[in-house]
Amino acid sequence: MLFSSIPFLYYFLPIVIGLYFIVPFKVKNYVLLIASLLFYFWGEKAYTIIMVLTSLSGWLHGIFIEKYRGKIGSKIALISSLVFGFAGLVVFKYADFLLTNVNGIFGTDIPLLKLALPIGISFYTFQILSYNIDLYRGNAKLQKNPFTFMTYVTLFPQLIAGPIVRYVDVEKELGERNHSLEMVSEGIGRFIMGLSKKVLLADTLAAFCNLAKTSTNMSVLFMWAYAIAYALHIYFDFSGYSDMAIGLGKMFGFKFLENFDYPYISKSITEFWRRWHMSLGSWFRDYIYIPLGGNRVSKIKWLRNILVVWAFTGLWHGAKWAFVIWGLMFAALLLIEKAFLKKWLEKLPTIFSRIYTLFFVLISWVIFDAGMEGGITGNLTVAMNRIKVMLGLGGVPAVTQETLYYLRSYAVIFIIGFIGATPLMKNLILKLKEKTFARKVINLLTPITYVVLLLVVTAFLIDGSFSPFIYFSF
Amino acid sequence: MSDKIKDILVVTTFFLFVFGFFVINLAKTPDEISVSERRKLQQFPEFTYDTVMAKTEADGNFMRFFEKYTLDQFVWRDAFRELKAKVSFDIFMKKDNNNIYIVDGQVSKYWNTMNEGLVKDAANKFNKIYNSKLRNKGMNVYYSLIPDKNYFIADQNGYPSIDYDKFISTVKDNMNADIKYIDIFNDLTVDDYYATDIHWRQEKISKIVEKLASAMDVDVKAEYEEKTLEPFYGVYYGQSALPIEGEKLVYLTNETLENCKVTGMDGTTAEMYDTKIYDEEDFKNVDPYDIFLEGAKPFFVIENEAATSDKELIIYRDSFGSSLIPLMVQGYKKITVIDLRYVANIMIDQYKLVEYKEGTDVLFLYSTEVLNNSSILKVF
DSSP states (O other), X not given: OOSSSHHIIIIIHHHHHHHHHHSOHHHXXXXXXHHHHHHHHHHHTTHHXXXXXXXXXXXXXXXXXXXXXXXXXXXXXXXXXXXXXXXHHIIIIIHHHHHHHHHHHHOOOOOOOOOOOOTTHHHHHHHHHXXXXXXXXXXXXXXOOHHHHHHHHHOTXXXXXXXXXXXXXXXXXXXXXXXXXXXHHHHHHHHHHHHHIIIIIIHHHHHHXXXXXXXXXXXXXXXXXXXXXXXXXXXXXXXXXXXXXXHHHHHTTXXXXXXXXXXXXXXXXXXXXXXXXXXXXXXXXXXIITTTTTTSSOHHHHHHHHHHHHHHHHHHHOSSHHHHHHHHHHHHHHHHIIIIXXXXXXXXXXXXXXXXXXXXXXXXXXXXXXXXXXXXXXXXXXXXXXXXXXXXXXXXXXXXXXXXXXXXXXXXXXXXXXXXXXXXHHHHHHHHHTSHHHHHHHHHHHHHHHHHHHHHHHHXXXXXXXXXXXGGGO | OOHHHHHHHHHHHHHHHHHHHHHHHHHSOOOSEETTTTEEOOOOOOOSXXXXXXXXXXXXXXXXXXXXXXXXXXXXXXXXXXXXXXXXXXXXXXXXBTTEEEETTEEEEOOOOOOHHHHHHHHHHHHHHIXXXXXXXXXXXXXXXXXXXXXXXXXGGTOOOOOHHHHHHHHHHHSOTTSEEOOOGGGOOGGGBOSSSSSBOGGGOHHHHHHHHHHTTOOOOOOOEEEEEEEEOOHHHHHHTSXXXXXXXXXXXXXXXXXXXXXXXXXXXXXXXXXXXBOGGGGGSSSGGGXXXXXXXXXXXXXXTTOSSSOEEEEEEOTHHHHHGGGGGGGOSEEEEEOTTTSOHHHHHHTTOOOOOTTOEEEEEEEHHHHHTGGGOOOO
């Protein structure tokens, strides 16, 4: 089920909220569990059982990790949990990619599995593994109740597209949490802002991207506008989802960690990845990069660690070579920055470092978008052609009348997008709130703004079409 | 306002909002059709184990149809669609809403991709009919293209548009050279079209009728009485979702039109039935333009004993023809009307519905948008 859908907003949500706040605390987790399973079943049906079994496997492995703590059995249980967890990913996400490559290299004809990808499998697998690893390391306590553990894994606010919530971050709240008026109010605000980002900005920008990609009157300016629109689209789509997840979490008494911190204001690629999909970056850092030795190893091993982490980051997004190239491109940029570029950039005026960062981020999104099309390579040819057009090598005019029309038509959306991708408004509101009168006015306007946004979002949903979140694919 | 009161208001209004719409939507009786959108609305889907477990929409997937149901049956749906259109135009300053735009009161839907292959296919389909049925039989064969509204207002106002010169030349280059082209592009203006609809106004196309008749050497001059029906809301009215005023629909009639014999073919049963050129009852249909020759129908024969000649006309047409054909009746003893969107030419032959006689005029009269999507034309 989509957050940005009428069935969720006006059927599922009121029923779940109503039930959740009526029942006593000890039943609340069960309400959330049943609601979450229904939420997942709505879109995935048969794969619901896969998710339940994967959760139970993670919980059971936890029991054994704890039971044999300090003994070899604990390590075996951990390795077994990793094997089970990654096996699910390999079978459903990577099998056909691997088989196609094997067939291509060795000339074999091994039939492909052609299994549909269970929605959110990468997210919930990583969450379960984080529990098993943290438990083994002694950073998390054993969860004895399988239903409570399944509530954590399947919790519908963050089930499908993150953020990747680690067990240790919600461990306490699973057993005991407060539901203050302030927290519910904050959650509602965050949810509505995320919903508005998705429906009003991301979906409108997606329409612009489709217009550009299917245009028969391409121009250099149009392709740049497409790259910028896609960058804004994916940001508002994914960060909008994270906002909704965090907001819903707060409504139900959970505090999820932030997943985005205005990534497009970054002054380097290193900084960009500290601000983009933070829960994924920290997962790879804590569970792969550091266990491999991080940067406290020889230069060759450090280079290996960087390449491994970024190849995995690419593959996490999709079983296609385009995503591997996308990940390795960032690895190369990060290495160059660490070697010398970051020091150079720091000496230059900020504008140059921002242009440098945004240029490569835009190029990366062009590859990423094309990667979602085509077979196991992703549509790399399309990506290269689009980049050529951006660089003026595509043999198309600099600008066409059609380009100007669409730019005029989407100008306000772009402007709102540019402002929304920076902390400008947030800082302004925080600044104004320091003054008593302004704070009162903002407080008065807040509920009005939320109602207006809900009305407009509903109008856009009713008149719109089916539009899933990009990160559902991962 | 204090932080606490703000929090109380935020929580209260949000819960009232989602619970309110939940209850109102549950209580609402589902509508059968949307008049403004001219379509049937999704009803509550069948709820069984099979539909819940169905994988695809084609298998009757309950969830997918329930989502459609909630969208279609949402309370005050038209008001919400209007709100979306207004936000798009007035707040986001978009130049169009779902490709619908408004210039000087004229509502239109732009399209800017010429499907060259389909345009060529259209010409080739007409050639096939010509080669198999019309050629070497002493028949006079013509074709004419009707520009859509965008020809007059899109490019001129900065909206995306196709290259109409290229469009015309593509058709011309691919049509059999023996089929004569009658150019009417320069005889029309945007005012000859309804403001809220795709079609031209019957009372404004006498000049087109005369031009076609002159080219086909037939006298169609006649006196008509104007009859007015209102309000007329065209197809773009619903698509724009904006509160646009209704228009007047004027139709031209006279004794000849009222007395001629009209026989139609039922598209489903292929049975013939008697009908009329105009039926004011059809103005109450989802598409009021149906008043002209019953709207979307596959086949008619119009016989006029009071014609100014013994000539016959076979016309292959789309919906634009519905309002033009009555004005050709004066000049022909018999007009055979074929809409290839709703009947395949092979079926016409199978039922021997058309006589291909020497001296008969044949006209292919199609609008640019239909030719650009010519896969809907069923020839063989």
